[in-house]
Amino acid sequence: MSKRRIYVDNNATTPLHPEVKKVMVESMDVFGNASSLHSFGRLARKHIEKARATVAGFIGAKPEEVIFVGSGSEGNNTILNIFTCKCPVCDATPDGGKEIFTSRIEHPCILRTSECLMERGTRVVFLDVDQYGKVAPEQIEENISDRTGLVSIMMANNEIGTIMDIKRIAEAAHEKGGFMHTDAVQAVGKIPVNVNDLDVDFLTLSAHKIYGPKGVGAIYVKKGVPFCPMIRGGHQEQGRRAGTENTLGIIGLAKAIEMASIEMGSDAERLLKLKTKLKEGIEKSIPDIHFNGHPVDCLPGTLDVSFAGAEGESILLYLDLEGIAVSTGSACASGSLDPSHVLLSIGLGAEMAHGSIRFSLGRENKEEDVEYVLEKLPPVIGRVRGMSTAYRGSK
Amino acid sequence: MDWLYSEKVKDHFINPRNVLIDENSFDYDAKGVVGNIKCGDEMIFYIKVDKKKNIITDCRWKTYGCASAIASTSFLSERAKGMTLNDAYRISPKDIMTELGGLPEHKVHCSVLGDKALRAAINDYYERNNMADKIRKEEARTVCQCMNVTDHEIENAVLDGARTYLELQEKTKLGTVCGQCKEVAIRMMEQYKKEHFE
Numbered sequence: 292m293s294k295r296r297i298y299v300d301n302n303a304t305t306p307l308h309p310e311v312k313k314v315m316v317e318s319m320d321v322f323g324n325a326s327s328l329h330s331f332g333r334l335a336r337k338h339i340e341k342a343r344a345t346v347a348g349f350i351g352a353k354p355e356e357v358i359f360v361g362s363g364s365e366g367n368n369t370i371l372n373i374f375t376c377k378c379p380v381c382d383a384t385p386d387g388g389k390e391i392f393t394s395r396i397e398h399p400c401i402l403r404t405s406e407c408l409m410e411r412g413t414r415v416v417f418l419d420v421d422q423y424g425k426v427a428p429e430q431i432e433e434n435i436s437d438r439t440g441l442v443s444i445m446m447a448n449n450e451i452g453t454i455m456d457i458k459r460i461a462e463a464a465h466e467k468g469g470f471m472h473t474d475a476v477q478a479v480g481k482i483p484v485n486v487n488d489l490d491v492d493f494l495t496l497s498a499h500k501i502y503g504p505k506g507v508g509a510i511y512v513k514k515g516v517p518f519c520p521m522i523r524g525g526h527q528e529q530g531r532r533a534g535t536e537n538t539l540g541i542i543g544l545a546k547a548i549e550m551a552s553i554e555m556g557s558d559a560e561r562l563l564k565l566k567t568k569l570k571e572g573i574e575k576s577i578p579d580i581h582f583n584g585h586p587v588d589c590l591p592g593t594l595d596v597s598f599a600g601a602e603g604e605s606i607l608l609y610l611d612l613e614g615i616a617v618s619t620g621s622a623c624a625s626g627s628l629d630p631s632h633v634l635l636s637i638g639l640g641a642e643m644a645h646g647s648i649r650f651s652l653g654r655e656n657k658e659e660d661v662e663y664v665l666e667k668l669p670p671v672i673g674r675v676r677g678m679s680t681a682y683r684g685s686k
Numbered sequence: 687m688d689w690l691y692s693e694k695v696k697d698h699f700i701n702p703r704n705v706l707i708d709e710n711s712f713d714y715d716a717k718g719v720v721g722n723i724k725c726g727d728e729m730i731f732y733i734k735v736d737k738k739k740n741i742i743t744d745c746r747w748k749t750y751g752c753a754s755a756i757a758s759t760s761f762l763s764e765r766a767k768g769m770t771l772n773d774a775y776r777i778s779p780k781d782i783m784t785e786l787g788g789l790p791e792h793k794v795h796c797s798v799l800g801d802k803a804l805r806a807a808i809n810d811y812y813e814r815n816n817m818a819d820k821i822r823k824e825e826a827r828t829v830c831q832c833m834n835v836t837d838h839e840i841e842n843a844v845l846d847g848a849r850t851y852l853e854l855q856e857k858t859k860l861g862t863v864c865g866q867c868k869e870v871a872i873r874m875m876e877q878y879k880k881e882h883f884e
Contacts, residue, residue, distance in 0.1 A: 600750065601750075602726065602749075604753055605751070605753055605756060608699065608752075608753045612700065622726040641723060641726070642750075645750075677705075678702065678705045678749060680748045680750045681728060
């Protein structure tokens with residue numbers, strides 16, 4: 292096996308930023324319970340509140356509008372669940388909040404939760420997307436009613452990188468008094484995100500997609516909007532998320548955000564250049580391919596490409612043998628028989644969906660990495676196509 | 687660095703045996719196609735047969751499939767050579783998987799593709815060589831294509847105490863992969879229950 296190892300799966304997760312790692316190691320002994328009144332507790336509290344201010348500042352929120360949670364999935368679950376809460380002691384259950392709009396290409400934590408809400412009697416509308424993975428704001432404008440409680444659309448798609456027009460969608464959501472949530476797990480720290488510019492009521496972000504630690508994220512909950520905690524039984528996070536705070540994780544998240552505020556612009560520019568090089572290289576050396584996602588409104592480091600006649604899991608594992616780490620939309624990698632719901636939703640046929648590979652570049656990737664991928668990828672595709680029943684060769 | 691599956695699977699994945707790259711390069715007597723690209727995998731198995739002895743002298747395969755489909759079919763292709771058609775038809779995917787050092791449950795579906803394609807190729811051979819009587823018999827016998835479970839095994843399971851579909855599955859592993867045979871299997875089970883116990 293090759294000794295060289297190239298990680299181009301940064302939308303799955305990222306390595307810690309060295310600065311994040313440093314500050315987390317330094318904070319390893321901040322063990323106090325932030326709810327305790329003594330000096331140990333107060334120290335932890337100080338770190339957490341400083342972190343809250345950092346995260347809030349970065350997205351244009353007030354500190355009290357930021358709630359730390361255990362993951363992006365938890366954040367998304369929490370927000371969707373607000374709108375079907377029937378419990379009399381919480382302040383949620385907004386009038387008419389019996390209907391939720393979302394899209395077909397959301398992360399499974401939104402889709403599965405929505406299905407669960409449907410079972411509980413909520414009407415959920417799954418909006419179609421166009422060939423690039425965009426939700427047309429008109430779809431919401433035309434279908435929204437005063438029964439609509441929440442519109443939840445992701446800011447950037449994890450598989451194909453397409454960036455949605457959240458501002459316009461939020462406008463449409465607010466038209467009839469609905470609330471707007473955006474799952475910005477793939478966006479915050481990669482592209483500019485400001486809750487005031489976007490005019491969203493809820494937003495979810497996560498640390499580990501932006502060189503922070505796993506197991507920590509945050510939700511933005513605009514002051515005055517309905518809320519209902521999913522995890523109860525503690526006064527932490529203003530009673531909105533029970534459980535002793537993950538101090539170390541929160542410190543790491545804030546540092547990752549701080550580093551993003553410094554490096555995001557230059558990183559984005561560099562990653563876009565690398566991605567363009569990768570894209571052009573693939574175009575030049577491999578026939579019968581299709582790039583998925585929006586050509587312009589796309590995360591700078593995300594490149595999703597389908598190879599006709601080549602099955603994705605085989606490609607992934609042959610690349611893995613060369614030390615290259617990617618993702619695929621193939622069913623075989625997911626444990627189900629269906630390929631990626633995102634790729635099917637943008638209109639790809641099953642073959643192209645099963646044959647998709649996602650390259651997601653990150654801050655550690657260098658030009659040499661892209662060159663190495665461009666050297667190893669064509670023979671791997673040639674090999675998989677060579678044994679394929681579905682590839683007849685390029686004319 | 688650990689690999690995803692066993693070393694044996696890895697070996698067959700890296701160096702798949704008997705893959706057919708160029709269809710014109712192999713003079714086959716029969717072929718079997720199973721699967722569907724829509725479901726993410728397709729397999730073609732080609733066999734060359736000694737007509738006097740009914741022995742598979744050589745074989746090739748091609749797949750649009752994942753690593754476990756590639757590895758298990760590669761392994762199967764080595765195994766099938768030299769076997770009589772009858773014996774090759776009875777190769778159990780479970781044995782292949784065991785010999786490969788095991789595969790995760792959700793990969794069983796992919797790894798039995800080769801066996802299914804081989805059986806389809808054998809049936810194709812029978813058809814091309816006026817041995818259609820053999821096909822019908824064989825086809826009627828296999829109920830669960832994925833795990834290669836026959837009506838005899840269902841009958842035995844019923845005789846052995848299986849009364850519900852779950853019990854039948856426990857005993858035969860039938861319907862544990864794609865599940866398409868469920869209705870047929872239940873009907874057969876009920877029939878055998880009637881036949882033997884009512």
